[in-house]
Amino acid sequence: MNLRLALAIMKKDLLDALRNARLLVVVLLPIGFSVLYGYLFRDTATNIEIVLYSPGPSDLAERLAGMRTVSLFVVAAPEQLETMLSDEAAALAIELPADFDRALRDGIRPSVELLVGRDEQDARRAQQLILLEIGALSGRPPLVDFVEKRPSAATSESEREAAADQSLFEGLSLQAYFVVLWVMMGITMNGTFLVPTLLVEEKEKRTLDAILVAPPSYADVVLGKMVVGLIYSLLSAFAVMAVNDGFQGDIALSLALVVLASIALALIGLLIGGLIDNLTSLNTWSTFIMLPLMLPGLLAAIPLGMLGGVLRTIMQIVPTYQVVQGLSLSLSGKGVETAGSLAVLAFECGVLFVLVLWSLRRREA
Amino acid sequence: MIRADSLRRTFNHKLAIDGITFEVEAGEVFGFLGPNGAGKTTTIRILTGQLRPTSGSAWIDGHDVVTGRAKIKPLIGVVFEHQNLYERMSAWENLTFFASLYGVPNARVHEVLEHVDLIDSARAKIKTFSNGMKQRLLVARALLSRPKVLFLDEPTRGLDPASARVVRQTIRDLGDEGTTVFLTTHYMEEADQLCRRVAFICDGRLVALDTPRALKLLHGKRQLDVLLADGKRETLSLEDPAAADKLAGWVGGGQLLTAHTQEATLEEVFIRLTGRGLS
Numbered sequence: 001m002n003l004r005l006a007l008a009i010m011k012k013d014l015l016d017a018l019r020n021a022r023l024l025v026v027v028l029l030p031i032g033f034s035v036l037y038g039y040l041f042r043d044t045a046t047n048i049e050i051v052l053y054s055p056g057p058s059d060l061a062e063r064l065a066g067m068r069t070v071s072l073f074v075v076a077a078p079e080q081l082e083t084m085l086s087d088e089a090a091a092l093a094i095e096l097p098a099d100f101d102r103a104l105r106d107g108i109r110p111s112v113e114l115l116v117g118r119d120e121q122d123a124r125r126a127q128q129l130i131l132l133e134i135g136a137l138s139g140r141p142p143l144v145d146f147v148e149k150r151p152s153a154a155t156s157e158s159e160r161e162a163a164a165d166q167s168l169f170e171g172l173s174l175q176a177y178f179v180v181l182w183v184m185m186g187i188t189m190n191g192t193f194l195v196p197t198l199l200v201e202e203k204e205k206r207t208l209d210a211i212l213v214a215p216p217s218y219a220d221v222v223l224g225k226m227v228v229g230l231i232y233s234l235l236s237a238f239a240v241m242a243v244n245d246g247f248q249g250d251i252a253l254s255l256a257l258v259v260l261a262s263i264a265l266a267l268i269g270l271l272i273g274g275l276i277d278n279l280t281s282l283n284t285w286s287t288f289i290m291l292p293l294m295l296p297g298l299l300a301a302i303p304l305g306m307l308g309g310v311l312r313t314i315m316q317i318v319p320t321y322q323v324v325q326g327l328s329l330s331l332s333g334k335g336v337e338t339a340g341s342l343a344v345l346a347f348e349c350g351v352l353f354v355l356v357l358w359s360l361r362r363r364e365a
Numbered sequence: 366m367i368r369a370d371s372l373r374r375t376f377n378h379k380l381a382i383d384g385i386t387f388e389v390e391a392g393e394v395f396g397f398l399g400p401n402g403a404g405k406t407t408t409i410r411i412l413t414g415q416l417r418p419t420s421g422s423a424w425i426d427g428h429d430v431v432t433g434r435a436k437i438k439p440l441i442g443v444v445f446e447h448q449n450l451y452e453r454m455s456a457w458e459n460l461t462f463f464a465s466l467y468g469v470p471n472a473r474v475h476e477v478l479e480h481v482d483l484i485d486s487a488r489a490k491i492k493t494f495s496n497g498m499k500q501r502l503l504v505a506r507a508l509l510s511r512p513k514v515l516f517l518d519e520p521t522r523g524l525d526p527a528s529a530r531v532v533r534q535t536i537r538d539l540g541d542e543g544t545t546v547f548l549t550t551h552y553m554e555e556a557d558q559l560c561r562r563v564a565f566i567c568d569g570r571l572v573a574l575d576t577p578r579a580l581k582l583l584h585g586k587r588q589l590d591v592l593l594a595d596g597k598r599e600t601l602s603l604e605d606p607a608a609a610d611k612l613a614g615w616v617g618g619g620q621l622l623t624a625h626t627q628e629a630t631l632e633e634v635f636i637r638l639t640g641r642g643l644s
Contacts, residue, residue, distance in 0.1 A: 008465040012451075012458075019453040206449035210506070213413050213443045214466045217435070 001223060005216040009224030010231075013198050017228065026193045027232050030186035034240040037178050047071060048126045051090040053078045055098045063133045070129060085115055091122035094130060104138040111145045120332040121176050121249055179246035180327045183258060184297040184320050186236030191265025192272065192290040195229035199273030200282045218360045222270055222353065229266025234258065249331040253338050257330060260345035261323035267352035268293070268319070274359030296321035319348055366391040366514055366545040367412060371421035374407055381407040383569040384421065389547060389562075391513075394540040396560035396577075397549040398631070400641065404569040405549040406446055409516050412547070413443050425514055439467070442507035446518040448499040450491045456502050457487040460509060467510040477505040482531060497528025504535055514545045521555060533559060553631035563631065567639040577631055584637050585629025591615065592623045600627075 017023045051073040052061055065072045073090060075081060081093035093115035097103070103110040116123040127146070134144055199221075202208035211221060237258045241247055246254075272289060276282045297320035315321045326341030367389035374381045382404040389395040399405050410416040412423055414434040422429060428436040451459050460474040478484045481501035491499065500520065507515055517536065521529040536559050539546055550556055556563050557577045564574040573580060587603040593615060601608040603626075615621040629637070 004468075005466055008462065011465075012454075012462045015458075016451060016453055205452075206445060206447045207451060209415060209445060210443070210449050210463070211466070213415060213438065213441065214463060214510075215435075215438050215468075216466055 001217070001219040002215070003223075005220040006223035006227065009211070009216060009221060010227045013225060013228040014231065017194065017198065017232070020197070023194050023197060026189050027186075027236060030182050030189060030236050031239040031243070033185070034178065034182040035243050037182070038175070038244045048092075048122050048129070049073065049090040050126050050130070051075055051081055051084045051093045052096070053081055053094070054096040054100065056100075058096055058100050059137055060096065060100065060130070060133055063137065064130070067129065067133075070126070081115055085117045088118060091117045091119045092126035092130075093117070101137070104134065104143075107138075107143065109143045109145055111147055114146050114148045116148060120334060124248060175244050176246065176248070176328075176331045179241055179244045179331065180324055181297070182240040182244070183237045183246070183327060184261075184324050185294065186240060187233045187258070187262050187265050187323065188290060188294050188297070188320055190229055190233045190236060190262070191269040192286045192293060193269075194232060195225060195266045195269030196273035196276065196282055196286060197279065198225050198228060199270055200276055200279055203273070204278045218357055222267075222356050222360070225270060226263060226266045226353075229269060230259065230262045233262035233266065237262070246331065249334075250338070251330075253330040253342075254327055256342060257323055257326040257338060257345070260342060260349060261319050261326075264319040264345050264348045264352060265293075267349060267356055270356040271352060271359055274356055274362075293318060293320055297324040316344070317348075319345055366393070367395075367423070367425055367547060369408070369412065369421070369423040372408065372411060372418050372423055373420045374404075374411060374416065375419050380569050382411075382566075385566070385569075385571050387564055387571060387574055389545060391545055392540070392543040393562065394536065394546040394548065394560050396556035396563035397547060397566060398551065398553065398556055398563055398635065399549075399566035400551060403566045405566060406518055407569075408566070409443070409518050409547070409549060413441055413516055414438070439510060440513045442510060442512035442515045444500075444503045444507045444515070444517040444520050446522070448496070448503060450499060450502060450506075452492040453490065455488050455490055456483055456494070459491065459502065460506060463506050463509055469509055473509060477508050480508070481505045481535065495525075495528075496523055497525045497531075500524055500528055501531055504532055508535075508539075512544065514547065515539060516547045518549050519551070520548070521550065521552060553635065557631050565635055565638060567635075567641070572638050573634070580634050581629050581631065584634040586627045588627035590625045590627055591621060594620045594622055 017027075047069055049071045050064060052064065053075050054061055061072065061074055064070050065074075073084060075084065078095050081095060084090050085093050095113040095115075097110050097112070100110050100112070114127065131144075199208075202211070208221070212218070216224075241254075268289075272285065273282070276285055296315040296318040299315060299321075322341040322344050326338040326345075329337045329341075367387075369385055369387050372382055372385040385404075385408060397405050397408065407416065411418050412425065412430055414430050414437060417431055422431075424430065424433075425437040426440055428440075430437060451462070454462070456478065457474065460478065461471055464471060464474050475484070478487050481504055483498060483501055483505065486494070486498060491502070494502070504517075504520065507517075520532050520536070524532065533555065536546055536548065540559070540561075546559075548556070548560060560577065562574065562576050563580065565572045575583070589601045589603060589608070589612070591599050591601065591612070593599065599611075601611060612621070612624070
C-alpha cells in the first residue's frame with residue numbers, strides 16, 4: 001500500500017464528488033434534516049432542570065433562576081434533593097455549603113456537593129452552566145471543589161431487570177437523540193450511496209482500468225476511496241453535532257466511534273461497489289442495502305430485552321447499531337461503556353477491508 | 366521486450382485466446398490484427414496485467430506480467446479501446462491526476478498536451494470534447510510517464526481524419542524514438558503503414574506473423590496488369606521469364622500506357638488465411 005498514491009486518488013475523488021449533484025445531496029441531506037430538527041426542537045431540548053439547596057441566601061441561586069434555559073427548584077432541606085432526582089424532576093442536584101458566596105469572594109475554595117441524575121448528559125451541561133455562573137460571581141476562574149455523589153443505586157432484582165430492559169436512548173435528551181440518529185444516518189448514506197458510486201462509476205466508465213495499469217494497486221484504490229467516505233461522513237457528523245450541541249459527554253470517544261463507524265460503512269460501500277458493475281444496479285441495491293443497515297440503529301430505541309436472541313445478535317453485528325449504542329453512551333458521559341462498540345467496529349473494519357480487496361481482485365481472475 | 370508463450374484464456378469455458386506465442390522486439394511497432402471478438406483486447410489485458418491468463422506466460426522487459434505486475438506498471442502506457450476519461454474534470458485535471466500517480470511533474474502534462482495539439486483546450490471539461498479530442502487525450506495520458514512499451518487498442522477507431530492523422534503520426538514518432546508499440550487495429554492499411562511486423566489473430570489463434578511486405582508477397586499474386594495504347598489489357602506473371610521481353614517490346618513500341626503490380630493487400634491476405642473479413 002502506497003500512501004502517496006492513495007492520497008492522490010482521494011484528492012481526485014473529493015473534488016469529483018463535489019461536482020456530482022447526486023452525491024452532494026447525499027452529503028447534505030442529513031445535515032439539512034439535523035438543522036431543521038435542531039431548530040424545531042431547540043427549546044424543549046435545551047431546558048435543564050436543576051434542584052438546589054442552600055443553608056443561607058446565595059447569589060448563585062438568583063443567577064441560575066434568571067437563566068432562560070434553566071428551571072431551578074430551590075428546596076428547604078438537603079434530603080429533598082435526592083427525592084427530586086429519583087422522581088426525575090431534575091437532572092442535577094446541588095448542595096451549597098454555608099457562606100458559599102463569602103467563601104467565593106474571599107478566594108477560599110468552597111466544596112459543593114453534586115448529585116447526578118439519570119440523564120447524565122443534561123447533568124453535565126447543568127454542571128457547566130453552574131461553573132460559568134460561579135466564575136461570573138467570583139470574577140475569576142471558578143475555584144470550587146465539586147464532590148460528586150450518586151443517588152442510592154437500584155439494587156433489587158426488579159430494578160436490575162428494569163435497567164436491562166432500558167432502551168439505549170433512555171436518559172438521552174431529545175436533542176442528543178437526534179444527534180445520534182442524524183450522525184448514524186449521515187454515515188450510512190455516505191457509506192451506501194456516495195462511496196460505492198465512486199467505485200462503480202470508475203468500473204462502469206473503465207477509468208479504474210486506467211488507474212490499475214498505472215502504479216496504484218487495489219489496496220491504494222480502496223484506501224483512497226475509503227478516506228473520501230470517511231471525510232464526508234466526518235463533515236456530516238461534525239455539522240450535525242455542531243448544529244445540535246452534540247459536542248458533549250465524552251467527546252473524544254464520540255469522535256473515535258464516528259471515525260470507526262465511518263470507515264466500516266465506507267468499506268461496506270466499497271464492498272457493494274466491488275460486487276456491482278453499473279450505476280443503475282447500484283441505485284437499486286443501495287436502497288435495499290441502506291434500509292436494513294439503518295434498521296438496527298433505529299431499533300436501538302427498543303430495549304434489547306424485548307428482542308429475540310438471534311435478532312439481538314444480528315443487530316449487534318451491524319455497525320449502525322454499534323455507533324448508535326456507543327454514541328448514546330458517550331453523549332451521556334458513560335464513555336467507559338463504549339469500549340465494546342469500539343472493539344466491534346475496529347474488528348469489522350479489518351474484516352471488511354480484506355473482503356473489499358477480495359471483491360475487486362475477482363476482476364482479474 | 367514483449368514475450369508471450371502459449372497464452373490461453375477462457376471465460377466461462379469459452380475460449381478467448383488459444384495458445385498464443387509471439388515476441389516483440391524493443392523499439393518495434395507491432396500490429397496485432399483481427400476482427401472484433403478475435404481476442405485482441407483480451408491479449409492486451411493479459412499483457413498489461415489487468416487479466417490473468419488461464420495458462421501460459423507473458424513477460425514485459427523480462428518481468429512476468431502476473432508475478433511482476435508492480436514492476437511492469439512504470440514501463441507501460443495503455444491507450445484503451447474505451448474512452449475512459451473523467452468527464453466532469455478538465456483535460457488538465459485528468460492528466461495532472463495521472464501525473465501524480467506516476468510521480469511526474471506538471472511540466473510533462475503541458476508537454477504531452479502540446480504534443481497532441483490539445484493545449485488550447487486544457488481547461489475545458491472532457492464532456493465538451495469531440496471523440497477525436499478524447500482519443501488524443503488518451504494518447505497524451507499514456508505518454509505521460511514516457512513508457513518503454515505503449516499498448517494501443519484500436520486507437521483510430523471512429524476518429525475524424527485529422528485526429529486519426531495526429532494519432533498515426535504520434536505512433537510513427539514513438540517508433541522512431543525507440544518506444545516499443547503494440548498496436549491492435551482492424552484497419553489493415555493503418556497497420557501496413559505503421560508496423561514493422563504484424564500478427565493476424567482469428568478466433569483466439571495466431572494465424573500469421575511476419576512483416577506486411579512478406580505476408581503480401583507470400584500470399585498475394587506476383588502479376589503485372591498493363592493497359593496498352595489500343596485499349597487492350599494484359600496480365601503478366603512476374604515469375605514468367607518471357608514477361609520481361611513482352612514488357613520491353615511494349616515500352617519500345619510506345620504501346621504501354623499504364624502498368625500496375627497485383628500485390629495483395631493485407632486485408633486480402635487475411636481473408637485468404639482465415640476465410641473471413643475483418644469487420
